[in-house]
Amino acid sequence: MKIRSVISSYTGLCHSASLILILFINTPVLNAQIPLTDNDKLFLTGDIRTGYFGIIGENRDGSSADFHEIRNRSRIGIRYTPHQRVTLQVRYALRVNSRDFELKCSLLSYLQPGGMLTSLYSGITKMLRAIRTGVRLIWIIPIHHTHSSPISADHIMITL
Amino acid sequence: MDVIYSPDALIKTMDGERGDYMAATVKTQLGWDLPSGRTLLWGGEIAYSFNRPDETVVRMGTNDDKKAGGLGFQSNLSIQNLFEGHNLGFIVAILEPSLLTSSDYWNNILLFEIRHTVRFTGRLSAETRLRYRGDHQKLSGVDQKRWQIFPYARLTYRFR
Secondary structure, three states: OOOOOOOOOOOOHHHHHHHHHHHHOOOOOOOEEEEOOOOOOEEEEEEEEEEEEEEEEEOOOOOEOOEEEEEEEEEEEEEEEEEOOEEEEEEEEEEEEHHHHOOOOOHHHHHOOOHHHHHHHHHHHHHHHOOEEEEEEEEEEEOOOOOOOOOOOOEEEEEO | OEEEEEEEEEEOOOOOOEEEEEEEEEEEEEEEEOOOOOEEEEEEEEEEEOOOOEOOOOOOOOOOOOEOOOEEEEEEEEEEOOOOOEEEEEEEEEEOOOOOOOOOOOOOEEEEEEEEEEEOOOOEEEEEEEEEEEEOOOOOOOOOOOEEEEEEEEEEEOOO
16 A cells, blocks of 8 residues: 655645546646647647536525536647747637527527527627637746755746 | 635625635545556545634624634545546535635535546547535525536547
């Protein structure tokens, strides 16, 4: 039996969501990447995630809190590494769910004048508004420490 | 151990008097590498907020002289590689009203969760989760405790 060290990067009960994600989602953090050039400096990155999300429950006044939706998140971006210690990432993320499109099972609703087009236009507008852009700069600074130092580290990583 | 200090973040009385928020959490994680190739992880955490609002501020009672509870507890168990590529996790958490948590969580919460992840290939993975969360204590002036069950299932593909 091995007892692991208690060093933890998660932020604890006061930010329990982070804690749970780190403990239980064991999928790799790194995204897939495609080299765009032969020199391994420029990569295309991204992923697609689709799933069902729902709530079944009751509010404090006894009313129903139920809802169900299909969600999709698509991300695409570029990772540029001009130097082995410097990385620049730009990424676009689009999130959309089935409720954005107000999908109706009734055929009659689509046969009404403008019914389908209105729903489609509204959904696309919401999608475009939901696009998020992320820019990140990672800079790794090597450090030199003496053997007597109580801290064993050979670099500092700065992320902006 | 984490100590969280947020100046002037707490509304302490119904008159709007504000105060500093200060809380501490202690957490640990133990891991066992089992001979079968599986890994068992157990984590536990206790939190306490030192500056707490009156019960009336968080609608837990009618007594201005009594402070709302500020204790939190969380425990989780995770089995990695239950079957090849399959991970399974369980969580139970109780947070009293004075603990300020992330926006994804409520205070005054009772939570149970089971989560499963599977990696089919290096690019394709799936995750399912069933979470129950409800009011830990019933608020004054409401009909009942709020409760919700969140099912979700999602598939992620990382393109290359």
